[in-house]
Amino acid sequence: MLNVTTKRSEFLKEEYYSYTHKSGLPVYVFPKQLSTTYALFATRYGSIDSKFKLEGDKDFTVVPDGIAHYLEHKLFENPNGEDTFSRYAKYGASANAYTGNTMTAYLFSCTSNFKESLEILLDFVSTPYFTPETVEKEQGIIAQEIRMYDDHPFRRLYHMMLEAMYEKHNVRINVAGTVESISHITADILYECYRVFYNLSNMMLIVCGDVTVDEVNEVCDKVLKEQAPASIIREYPEEKAEVYKKRDEYAMQVAKPLFAIGVKDVDISDDPYMRMKKSATADILNDVLFGKAGDFFNKLYEEGLISGSLDAGYSICKSFAYNAMFGESSDPDEVFARFKACVEDAKKNGLCREDFExxxxxxxxxxxxxxxxxxxxxxxxxxxxxxxxxxxxxxxxLGGVTYEDVTALLHNAFKEEFYSLAIVKPLDTEVK
Amino acid sequence: MALIKKKIADGVSLNYLETDKFKTGYMSVNFIAPLDSATAAKNALIPSILLRGSVKYPNMAQINKKLDYLYAASLSSRCEKRGEIQIFGLTASMIDPAYTIDGENLPLEVTDMLADILFCPVTDGEAFNAAYTESEKTNLIDAINAKINNKAYYARMRCIEEMCKNERYGISETGTPEEVAACTAETVYAQYKYALKNYPVEIFFVGSCDIDALADKLTSLFDSIARTPMAIAETEIIKKAEAVKRIDEDMPVNQGKLNIGFRAGASIKDADYPAVMMFNEIFGGGVTSKLFMNVREKMSLCYYCSSAPDAPKGLIIVSSGIEVANREIAEKAIFDQLDAVKRGDFNEEEYESAKLGLINSYRELADSARGLEMWYLGRLLNGVPGDPDSVAASIERVTRDEIITAANRVSLDTVYFLNGTLKGEGEDA
Incomplete structure (x- = not known):
């Protein structure tokens, strides 16, 4: 019998099952009565993991920027030369993958032949196959992906904000790397990254749809071999609390300046529950201060200082955390000044309790x-x-966050030394 | 899940897709206008100005506070083109009443709010509020100018614009910055009054609600308007391209964008359109198509290279991002893949994959309230009946020969190249 745990939320009227497959892989099945079943096979390995070793290894391995993403691309190739997308296509499933700062995920969605598609997912991700030729072939494709992002103002802005906030932390590294950095990637380094990070104990399988634990387990049994858990040691550079640069700007082909206001936060709890609580507290604080119903947004909008929307949100994980606000404005420095004034005013006069509720x-x-x-x-x-x-x-x-929690976050996290302003502005020749 | 249609007023219908599978209900009120440069900018401004304030909720802060109170309901403006039709109006979403504290009837409460915003704007005599109008004009002009920010989107739009220069389809659904600038609080208000009286209106609700109560409420709202609705505009379909147009545009960016516009030889209204869908899927629709497998995977020329049909207008547009120096090689590679499909040079696996992929996407449609609404609205605008299942069944019946016939009807119209003039990686930020 499988040792399955059920977790339920009465408020959301949702539940899911979890267990660890005998191979060592944590499995989560989230039942949902919809036509589409969606599966994710993910590893805790992203662009920030550039120096690492397994417990017992003698030396740390240091890898070129962008390798986690490169590996994601290359896993789609199979030893028999068959393309993974074509394998899925035989069963009508739609497949993809993505890489982030701390993770890589492989996914598919389907409306029939779920077990066949899941088998493909588990199989191709657990079967690395790289040769110098296939690795070489990907350089051109990923180079074009990087060039595409280089021309993308919001990607540029987001990255620039991270580079301004962090001096050394690997979150500064572009997920896809650079055309130069990926030119150093070889089949051998890919195998080494795979060996360390694609251990099943460092991965998880999530399936959401009209499926049972038994169906998922049957496929896991068929494909996955038992694996001893790995203990990964990751080394990240030390990062100071204050931001690296207070302001940065870059000129490219855009119509109007785009801005990002970052608030760096190095006060990160080791307790995942506390991180979630901080995230929920920050969500409320962002809505109270910068939400569409509030004064800050409405004044800027009415005065024409921002065009369209203003998005403020908070991100947190074990390794880094920050608050970010994105918008478009003819005068980002003025918006930044207003942002600071809004925060100081709230600190001085207190947040409105009614807005909080x-x-x-x-x-x-x-x-x-x-x-x-x-x-x-x-x-x-x-x-x-x-x-x-x-x-x-x-x-x-979220339901348990108090007015005092939100006020404390406002006072602790929102300080001038943690702020960075990043601006993507139109090219000089384009300025009217 | 069947579509239930109720008549609300002359040329005003309520379309109800009843389902209890979603926790969020989705609603839209769509004005159906002919795409016309005399009215495009004004129509585009109407929903944005309306969302600035109404008699009951005089500014955005009030509107958004009320929406928060209605369990984070949302109201948004819509303005898009489907073929040579401009659709504008409002969309709303709200959680199912089962999740509210007191079982509040959110579909009806949100409809009340939507109605107030739609029918009772802040006016100044026979004009919209001047400040709201001027500010939304600026925002719309900014949004039009900002289309350049997303280079892939911009290049595709420019390709279609050049391709359909002499057709109504070449008109932007937002109008031009000049047309927006020329609008006034008076002229937009007059157009709003005109729209309420003359444009067909299609209202959708996807989810579960008391449909009779909703219909009664909507009927009473339209009751006071003496409606003289016009017919839904027809889209001109050019089945075959004439001389090939070539447009090159320089821009200081890293990557070149090659977009190629074809006339498909058929549109969504044609009975054999499923063959066009199948052709497109094999040619460049997805990750097992000829464009992806050859231009990207075999030749490593790009990260993306795909084709997408514009069903109401009968176009197929290829989009790709490439190294500027590879332009000719890429263009030839794309045409080679088209020629291959024309010759019938695709195997059983490609044929089956295309079919299964399309059928899967029709089945997945059933899981998205917004996706369903968009899909049914598209069918309705073109006067083509059917549901996702029946269209999936018609895909199932398409034969190899029909695909080859469809491929041979495709004709090249426009090659648009956005020529990136920057050198190097641009990593100096």
Whole structure:
């Protein structure tokens, strides 16, 4: 018998099952009565993991920037020369993969032949096959992906904000690397990264849809071999609390300046529950201060200082955390000044209790909307699990955040020395 | 899940897709206008101005506070083109009443709010509020100018614009910055009044609600308007391209964008359109298509190279991002793949994969309230009946010969190249 745990949220009227497959792989099955079944096979390995070793290894391995993403591309090749996408296509499934700062995920969605598709997913990710020729072939493709992002103003802005906030932390590294850095990638280094990070104990399988634990387990039994757990030692550079640069700008082909206001946060708890609580607290604080119902947004909008939307959000994981606000403005420095004034005013006069209650209620209700697609559920679930959190706990945690929690975060996290302003501005020749 | 249609007023219908599978209900009110440069900018401004404030909720802060109170319901503006039709209006989403504290009837409460915003704007005599109008004009002009920010999107749009220069389809759904600038609080308000009276209106609700109560409410709202609805505009379909147009545009960016516009030889209205869908899937639709497998995987020329059909207008547009120096090689590679499909040079596996992939996407459609609404609205605008299952069944019946016939009807119209003039990696940020 499998040792399956059930977790349920009465508020959300959702539940999921979890167990560890005998191979060592943690498995999560989230039942959902929809036509589409969505599966994610992910590893805790992303662009920030550039210096590492396994327990027992003599030396650390240092790898070129962008290798986790490169590996993601290369795993799609199979020893018999068959292309992974073509394998899926025989069963009508739609497949993809993505790499982030701390993770790499392989996924498919399907409306039939679930077991066949899951077998392909587990099989190709557990079968690395690289040759100098196949590695070489990918250089051109990924170089074009990098060039595409280089021309993408929001990608540029986001990356510039991270580079301004962090002096040494690997979150500065572009997920795809650079055209130069990826030219150093070889089949041997790819195998080494695979050996360290694609151990099943460092991975997880998430399936959301109209499926049972037994169906998932049957396929795991068929494909996965038992594996001794690995203990990975990752080394990251030390990072100071203050931002590296207060302001940075870059000129490229855009119509109007785009800005990002980053608030660096190095006060990160080791307890995943506390990280979730901080995230929920920050969500409420962002909504109270910068939300669409608030004064800050409405004044800027009415004065024409921002065009369209203003997005503020908080990200946290074990390794780094920051708050970020993105928008478009003819005068980003003025928006930044207003941002600082808004924060200081709230510190001095206190947050409005009524706004706090309204934001909390709205965010709590908005969580319901996260549970309408197997794609959203699986991906949100993954984001929480990667950081040892839990999607279903989040609603309760949000419901438990107090006015005092939000006020404390405002005072502790929102300080001038943690702010960076990044601007993507139009090329000089384009300025009117 | 069947589509239930109820008449609300002359040329106003409520389309109800009843389902209890979603926790979020989705609603839209769509005005169906002919795509016309005399009205495009004004129509595009209407929903944005309406969302600035109404009699009951006079500014955005009030509107958004009320939406928060309605359990994080949302209201958004919509403006898009489908063939030579401009759709504009409002969309809304709300959680299912089962998740509210007191079982509030959110579909009806959100409809009340939507109605207030739609029918009771802040006005100044026979004009919209001047400040709201001017500010939304600026925002719309900014949004039009910002289309250049996303180079892939921009290049595709420019390709279609050049291709359909002499057709109504070449008109932007937002109008031009000049047309927006020329709008006034008076002229947009007059157009709003005109729209309420004359444009067909299609209202959708996807989810579960008391449909009779919703229909009654909507009927009473449209009751006071003496409607004289026009017919839904027809889209001109050019089945075969004439001389090939070549457009090159320089831009200081790293990557070149090659976009190729074809006339498909058929549109969504044609009975044999499923063969065009199958052709496109094999040619460049997805990750097992000829464009992906050859231009990307075999030749390593690009990260993306794909083709997408524009069903109402009967176009197929290839989009790719390449090294500028590889332009000719890439262009030839794309045409080679088209020629291969024309010759029938595709195997059983490619044929089956295309079929299964398309059928899967129709089945997945059933899982998205917004996706369903968009899909049914598209069918309705073109007067083609059917549901995702019946269209999937028609895909199932397409034969190899029909695909080859469809491929041979495809004709090259426009080659658009966005020529990146930057050198090096641009890593100096």
């Amino acid at each position: 309204r934001s909390k209620r709205a965010l709590y209700a908005a969580m319901i909307k996260w549970f309408d697609s197997t794609d959203d559920i699986a991906n949100n679930f993954l984001q929480f699990k990667l950081d040892d959190g839990d999607l279903l706990d989040y609603a309760d945690i």
